[in-house]
Amino acid sequence: MTVVSSPLAGRAIGLSSVPDPVFSGAMVGPGTAIDPVREPSEAxxxxxxxxxxxxxxxxxxxxxxxxGVLTHLGIDTVQLNGEGFELLVSKGDTVTRGQPLVRWNPADVEAAGKSPICPVVALEASPGSLGQVAEDLEVKAGDQIFLWH
Structure with missing residues (x-):
């Protein structure tokens, strides 16, 4: 069993609330989403x-x-071409839960006309394989947001 922690502080809102059909329809996998606090932070x-x-x-x-756990920092943020995001690690690096990976500011993403909502997805997980999925509650970065059985 894998414990998956929130990459950000904010409100867990569930995937169905994500303003993107790929995520809200759980097409890449189940999970939840975080509506992050609007301040500079590290994912x-x-x-x-x-x-x-x-x-x-x-x-x-x-x-x-x-x-594989996907964290997507905002919706349609690929269109920002990396502007406002600072990578702190590289592909291939071994990381630990809670380690900062990307520095960014959700308020800047919102100011650029994009949603700062962050899906956290269990890639290709089978239906029913997640438990204790956080929805409709405040979370701190590092809090458990779901279990993957």
Whole structure:
């Protein structure tokens, strides 16, 4: 079982509230989403593992059980071409839960006309494989947001 932690402080709102059909329809996997506090922050690794994908707006950490956890920093933020995001690690790096991976400011993303909501997704997880999914509650960075069985 993998404990997945919130990469950010904010409000867990659930994937169905994400303003993007790919995420709200759980097409890439189940999970939840964080509506982050609007201040400069660091997105933290949600699990211990290896960075298998690293972009300014999104990253995937593969844990020791082969579970890939995607964190997407805002919606349509790929269109910002990395502006406002500072990578703190690289693809292939081994990271620990709670380690800062990207520095960014959700308020700047919102000012650029993009949603700062951050989906946190269990990639290709089977239906029903997640438990204790956080929705409709305040979370601190590092708080548990779901279990992956």
């Amino acid at each position: 933290l690794s949600p699990v211990d593992g290896v960075i298998v994908s690293m972009h300014p707006h999104a990253f995937v950490v593969l844990d020791g059980e082969g579970h």
